[in-house]
Each structure stands twice: as structure tokens, then as C-alpha cells.
Amino acid sequence: MNADDLKKRTKRFALRVLKLVAALPNTVAGRAIGGQLVRSGTSVGSNYRASCRGRSRAEFVAKLGVVEEEADESAFWMELIIEGELLKPRQVEPLLNEANELTKIMAQSRISAAKALARTRKSQAT
Numbered sequence: 001m002n003a004d005d006l007k008k009r010t011k012r013f014a015l016r017v018l019k020l021v022a023a024l025p026n027t028v029a030g031r032a033i034g035g036q037l038v039r040s041g042t043s044v045g046s047n048y049r050a051s052c053r054g055r056s057r058a059e060f061v062a063k064l065g066v067v068e069e070e071a072d073e074s075a076f077w078m079e080l081i082i083e084g085e086l087l088k089p090r091q092v093e094p095l096l097n098e099a100n101e102l103t104k105i106m107a108q109s110r111i112s113a114a115k116a117l118a119r120t121r122k123s124q125a126t
Contacts, residue, residue, distance in 0.1 A: 003052050006105070010045035010067075013102060016095050017041030017074065023087060030086055037077040043070040044102060057117045061110055068106035075099040 001009075021038050024030035044067055051063030078096040082089050 001105070007045070007049055007052065010048045010102065013095075013098055014042040014045040016098070020078075020081075020087075020092065020095055023091065024081070025086060027086075029084060033077050033080055033084075033086065037074060037081075040070045040073040040077065041099075043067075044074065048106075057113065057120065061113045061117055064106055064110035064113060068103055068110055071099050071103040071106060075103060 017037055018041075021034040021041075024034045047063055047067045047070060051060050051067060054060035054063055075096055078092050078099060081087050082092050082096070
């Protein structure tokens with residue numbers, strides 16, 4: 001999967017988050033969790049795009065870490081939606097699975113990019 005594919009995928013994720021949040025009940029819990037999920041879920045796409053525009057490999061690695069954290073946070077809020085019985089599990093689980101997949105993809109990408117950065121720095125030092 002290349003950067004353009006991931007940009008599209010993270011944007012679709014954000015749009016799906018918005019639809020899920022729109023289905024939440026208009027309760028204190030629904031509004032609070034919905035607001036948090038909107039922030040973290042849309043941040044996945046926006047920060048991934050920002051990482052692709054990074055001025056350096058170090059900035060790219062740092063931004064990928066933010067994307068990973070936001071995807072994981074989104075999964076947390078979706079778990080609360082399920083466990084708090086705000087929506088039926090079948091309504092949330094497909095998007096929760098996507099959040100978990102994105103977390104894994106970003107973690108692996110960050111690790112690979114960090115290793116490449118370390119190799120570059122090491123070769124420049126010698």
C-alpha cells in the first residue's frame with residue numbers, strides 16, 4: 001500500500017467516523033464520546049497527510065507516531081461505545097477493526113522509517 005492509498009484510506013476512515021458519531025444517542029455520554037471520536041478519527045487522516053509533507057525523515061517518523069496514537073485512541077472510544085451500549089456492536093465493529101488495522105499499519109511504518117533514519121544517521125557519522 002503506497003502513500004496515496006493510505007491517504008484515501010485514512011480519509012474514508014474519517015468519513016466513516018463522522019457517520020458513526022451521527023448515529024450516537026443525544027445523551028451526555030453520546031455527545032462526550034462522539035466529540036472525542038470525531039477529534040481522534042479525523043486526526044488520523046489529517047496527520048497522515050501532514051506526515052507525507054514532512055520536511056525531514058525525522059518529522060515523518062514523529063508524525064507517524066501521532067497518527068498511530070490517534071488511530072489507537074479512536075479504537076478506545078469505539079470500544080467504549082460498544083461496552084457502554086451506546087450502539088450495537090455490529091454498528092461499530094467494522095470501523096473498530098479498521099482503527100486497529102490502521103494502528104498496526106502506522107506502527108509498522110513508523111518502526112521501518114525509524115530504522116531507516118537510524119541507518120542514515122549512522123552512515124553519515126562514519
